[in-house]
Amino acid sequence: MLALTGGFSFLMRVVSNTAIALDGRIATANYDHFALGTKLDRAYMSVLRARADAVLVGGKTFRNWPLPLVPEVEAIEGLRRGGFFDAEVPRLEGRRWINAIVTRTLDLPAAPRFWEDSRVEPVVYSPAAGAVRGLVTGPTEPKRIAADLEQRGVNTLLLECGGDLLSQWLAAGLVDEVYVTVCPLILGGKGAPTLADGAGFGYADAPRMRLLHARVVGDEVYCRYEVLK
Template sequence: MVQNRPYTTVILAMSADGKIADFKRSPARFGSDVDKAHLEQQIAAADAVLLGAGTLCAYGTTRTISQPILLQHRQQEGKTNQPIHIVTTQSGNLNPEIKFFQQGITRWLLTTTVGAQSWQGRSEFDQILVFETPTGKIDPIAALKYLAPLGIARLAVLGGGALVASLLESNLIDELWLTVCPLILGGVNSPTPVDGQGFMSQLAPRLELLEVKTINQEVFLHYRLQQPID
């Protein structure tokens, strides 16, 4: 387990067949109002939110906290109304005209040297974080280790599947909240909670089921990652 990093929780809604979007990668708006409130509650417990560029481009915005009771709790804990929202992208290819850049939040960019070039000297992001491997990919271990001393103790990950896969591969996820929604999307090209190459079954990350809640037609699954034995 990687030490000295934020406690990291993935929160995703998926179809009954395990898809987080349709084959066109349209914004996934199939979660109920209960699921949206659940997501907001998880975000309110976090010091920062991490989301991939694909997820941001699909929606154009990020989820913010609006429930007065959640805002009140954050204020009582001495936190800002909204957590920091960190967008991760290898290329830095984001549209500065999307509504995300008008939302009343603190925005950080996690990218590579190449990805940072087009955003240097601009005002859209409050911080630009560059952590990359020798092959020019984002280094998630170095990035999360950097966040912890900044007071980011809890990190909420909102997708997409490629980001979750990279974090799982580096053993950087502690918990998952998966909402199973009552529809079937199908499609070989429809994204799942964990994309990428996948894991061989004997090496796959193992989960411990902490909680199951059924509300109306949705099932809320709460898992903890079992840590590998050294």
């Protein structure tokens, strides 16, 4: 078990990837777990994972999907054959990905498929102490986590977290690009989680974006934004 202390460094590139409904929600008000996007969306997620050194989620996301956060080779090859996207990725053979989990409670499932996968290096950030593999104790502010991941050799971090965590990373000024897949449905529901939740932003300090790319495939819209700083 390590303790999270020390200074901060901000050279690491941070991108987020989220599938959203037309109303910006990422799940129902009951937090039912299901895939919003199509198989194509999930295949492109593999491309983004392959280009990253680490993938970060929150405890709730991990409890809903306790599987290795790694790219799927077959999905990437399918994208290449279809020619839908730029699917060029670094060599995958022999690589390992840091799978970072941010959790307050350490209430994490045993999930052998995750913890025993040779492609995964688990790192768990939590203020709680316990017998959890890869546990780093201490405050879980984004700047502290970013500094720790950078010290571990991470050059590109992919955020696949919920709205609370993403809003924290945006507020800290650490997110460089935002990938959003807009899916053709409306979820509604008071209290349903959205792309960015938390305390929210005022108009003056709301993160501004510049659209780098948008592509319509079927009924989905794939958007890539640069976060202006």
